[in-house]
Amino acid sequence: MNKNDSYDLVIKSPGRINLIGEHVDYNGGHVLPAAIDKKITLKLKKNNSTHITVYSKNIDSEFTIDLSNLNRSSIEWHNYIIGVIYYINVLKPNTVKGFDCYIDSNLPLGSGVSSSAALECGIAKGLNELFNIGLTDLEIINLSKDAEHTMVGTKCGIMDQFTVVKGKKDHLLLLNCKTNDYETIKVNFGDYKLVLLNTNVSHNLATSEYNVRRGECETAMKTISAKYNDLQYLCDVKPDVVKEFKNLLSEKIYNRALFVSKENQRTLKAVEAIQRNDLQTLGALLYKSHEGLSKLYEVSCTELDFLVEYSKKFDQILGARMMGGGFGGCTINLIHKDFVENLIEEISIAYRNEFSIDLTPIAIHIGDGVKI
Ligand code: GLA
Numbered sequence: 295m296n297k298n299d300s301y302d303l304v305i306k307s308p309g310r311i312n313l314i315g316e317h318v319d320y321n322g323g324h325v326l327p328a329a330i331d332k333k334i335t336l337k338l339k340k341n342n343s344t345h346i347t348v349y350s351k352n353i354d355s356e357f358t359i360d361l362s363n364l365n366r367s368s369i370e371w372h373n374y375i376i377g378v379i380y381y382i383n384v385l386k387p388n389t390v391k392g393f394d395c396y397i398d399s400n401l402p403l404g405s406g407v408s409s410s411a412a413l414e415c416g417i418a419k420g421l422n423e424l425f426n427i428g429l430t431d432l433e434i435i436n437l438s439k440d441a442e443h444t445m446v447g448t449k450c451g452i453m454d455q456f457t458v459v460k461g462k463k464d465h466l467l468l469l470n471c472k473t474n475d476y477e478t479i480k481v482n483f484g485d486y487k488l489v490l491l492n493t494n495v496s497h498n499l500a501t502s503e504y505n506v507r508r509g510e511c512e513t514a515m516k517t518i519s520a521k522y523n524d525l526q527y528l529c530d531v532k533p534d535v536v537k538e539f540k541n542l543l544s545e546k547i548y549n550r551a552l553f554v555s556k557e558n559q560r561t562l563k564a565v566e567a568i569q570r571n572d573l574q575t576l577g578a579l580l581y582k583s584h585e586g587l588s589k590l591y592e593v594s595c596t597e598l599d600f601l602v603e604y605s606k607k608f609d610q611i612l613g614a615r616m617m618g619g620g621f622g623g624c625t626i627n628l629i630h631k632d633f634v635e636n637l638i639e640e641i642s643i644a645y646r647n648e649f650s651i652d653l654t655p656i657a658i659h660i661g662d663g664v665k666i
Pocket of ligand 1: 450
């Protein structure tokens with residue numbers, strides 16, 4: 295397959311950042327993500343057969359399967375595509391016909407910027423258009439999430455897929471993951487910029503521990519809702535109420551619940567800080583979020599902790615924290631624009647000395663959601 299072949303349509307599907315509100319989406323909380331200008335490009339054409347052929351330029355690899363055989367593959371990236379087609383079939387049987395797909399990407403893989411949701415939502419949007427299937431955005435978001443749960447095995451929340459589909463240029467999305475209501479918040483950080491620092495590590499705990507955390511939150515909620523049966527999600531529980539359960543929950547489960555409850559509040563405080571242009575407070579909330587993710591929720595790792603701790607040396611950095619599921623990937627940093635280059639130079643050397651790994655900085659521009 296060649297990128298110069300002619301295709302029926304081209305889809306650009308972005309990655310995402312999350313400013314704050316981590317591990318709260320599957321707890322009915324508020325998140326503050328945005329789509330970014332780094333994207334996966336998918337080119338699609340009908341091939342008038344019963345099979346699909348998908349080529350990925352980045353890994354120079356191709357696979358072909360028959361549409362009557364949508365079984366889980368042993369190769370992970372195939373499953374994103376197979377899973378999406380499987381779930382489109384559940385909603386709209388026999389609407390997906392044979393197609394060829396050429397994939398190219400400038401989105402770093404496995405770095406916590408959600409290349410997986412970009413691929414799932416990109417292919418779902420594209421097939422919806424190519425075969426005139428008539429899926430709504432919310433159906434696309436949910437079926438992409440289902441594909442991730444079943445075919446990939448991560449019991450993720452809705453944040454990534456929602457952001458990839460609904461992202462808006464220069465805006466954060468304040469998404470209520472309980473109701474799926476959202477508002478867009480215009481971003482203008484003045485002299486400050488958001489920069490990602492990619493640790494270039496991706497510890498294989500990510501999927502298994504993610505699902506364990508989700509289970510731990512459910513355990514906490516069982517005990518809490520036995521007393522407060524009007525509360526459905528951990529994010530409905532205020533920190534003071536969580537504290538009532540200190541002796542009824544194990545220390546670990548208590549810490550998980552306290553983190554989630556406080557993190558949800560931090561998202562709302564961050565929005566207020568942005569709206570009154572109080573970047574100092576916003577930065578402090580980012581640091582608090584990291585502390586909770588690392589100490590109470592335990593989804594950070596040495597490399598992420600090192601970068602966040604190092605950033606505290608500089609007044610020009612207002613805040614930093616790990617971003618996404620954890621156990622590797624990127625930190626997100628709020629840095630004065632004149633200091634970005636200096637920081638990158640200095641922190642890259644320190645990081646290499648500590649871990650013998652090269653750090654990759656990623657400048658962030660907030661972009662639109664998936665486009666055809
Ligand atoms: C991953 C998941 C999201 C969310 C984040 C943590 O990116 O896909 O649903 O839970 O981790 O906030």
